[in-house]
Amino acid sequence: MTEITYLQAIVIAVLQGVSELFPISSLGHSVLVPALLGGSWSELVAHSSSIKTTPYLAYLVALHIATALALIWFYRRDWIKIVAGFFTSLGKRKAESVDERLAWLLVVGTIPVGLVGFVMEHKISAIFSNPLAASVFLFINGLILLVAEVLVRRSKEHKTYVRRQLKNLSYGDGAVIGFFQIFALLAGISRSGITLVGGLWRGLSHEDALRFTFLLATPVIFAAGVLELPKLVGPAGASIHGQVIVGMIVAGLTAYASIRFLTRYFQTRTLTPFAIYCLVVGGLCIIRFA
Numbered sequence: 001m002t003e004i005t006y007l008q009a010i011v012i013a014v015l016q017g018v019s020e021l022f023p024i025s026s027l028g029h030s031v032l033v034p035a036l037l038g039g040s041w042s043e044l045v046a047h048s049s050s051i052k053t054t055p056y057l058a059y060l061v062a063l064h065i066a067t068a069l070a071l072i073w074f075y076r077r078d079w080i081k082i083v084a085g086f087f088t089s090l091g092k093r094k095a096e097s098v099d100e101r102l103a104w105l106l107v108v109g110t111i112p113v114g115l116v117g118f119v120m121e122h123k124i125s126a127i128f129s130n131p132l133a134a135s136v137f138l139f140i141n142g143l144i145l146l147v148a149e150v151l152v153r154r155s156k157e158h159k160t161y162v163r164r165q166l167k168n169l170s171y172g173d174g175a176v177i178g179f180f181q182i183f184a185l186l187a188g189i190s191r192s193g194i195t196l197v198g199g200l201w202r203g204l205s206h207e208d209a210l211r212f213t214f215l216l217a218t219p220v221i222f223a224a225g226v227l228e229l230p231k232l233v234g235p236a237g238a239s240i241h242g243q244v245i246v247g248m249i250v251a252g253l254t255a256y257a258s259i260r261f262l263t264r265y266f267q268t269r270t271l272t273p274f275a276i277y278c279l280v281v282g283g284l285c286i287i288r289f290a
Helices: 006-019 026-037 040-050 055-074 076-092 098-125 131-157 171-185 191-201 206-227 229-233 241-265 272-289
Strands: none
Touching: 006 026, 006 040, 006 055, 006 241, 026 040, 026 131, 026 272, 055 076, 055 206, 055 229, 055 241, 076 098, 076 206, 098 171, 098 206, 131 191, 131 272, 171 191, 171 206, 191 206, 206 229, 206 241
C-alpha cells in the first residue's frame, strides 16, 4: 500500500479544508488533484480503487472529522441553542420556538442522505477513484450552480421570486433541501453547492441558504467520519498517525478560515464564480482523462 508523505498530507488537508466548504466538491478534488499530479500522488487514488481500506481513504476520514469539528466550533452558539431546543421540544412534544423548529428541520433534512448513503455506500465507492467520472460530475456541478443563479435572477426580474426566511421554512422544505445532499455522494458534486441550490430554490437568500447548508452538513460529515473510524484505527491507519495529526490540524484551521470567508462572501455575492471554476476545471479534466 502506498504511504502518505507529510507533504502530501498537508496539501490534501488544505484541499479538504477549502473544497469541502466551497461549492466545488472535496471528494472530486481528492480524486482529481492526485491524478493530475501523477507519480506517487496518482498511486494514492489508484490503490483506493482496488483496495477497500487504504491509508488514503483512512486519512480522508480524519480530515472529514476535522472539518466537522471546525463547523461545530464556528456555529457553537447556534448548536447549543439547537440541541437545547431539540430536547425542549421532545419534552413538550411540539416545536414552537425558532431554535426548536430549526432542530427538527435539521433532523428532517439529514434523513434522506443518511438513508441513501447507508444503502448505496459500496456502489458509490466503486466510482470514487475514477478521475474521468469525477471530471464529468464536476462539470455538471458547475452547470447546476450556474443554472440556479440564472433562474433566481430571472425570477427576480419577472417579480416571481418569493423571498423566505430560514425561520419560515416548512419541514417539507427541509426534507427537499436535505434530499439535494444525496447527489453530493458522487465525486464531483459539491455538498455545499448542491444544498445551497436547494436553499435558493426554496426562496432563501444566499446568506440564509449558506447557514442552513453548513448546519445541515455538520452532522452528515461528522457521522460519516465517525462511522468510518475503523479504517483510521485499523491496519490502514497504523502507519499514518503522525500525518493524521498534522492533517487534522491543517484541515481544521483551513476549514475554519473557509467558513469565515464564505459567510461574508455570500452576504452580497453569488455562486457564479464557483460555477465558472467548476465548468472550466471540469471541462479541462474531461479532456485530460478521456
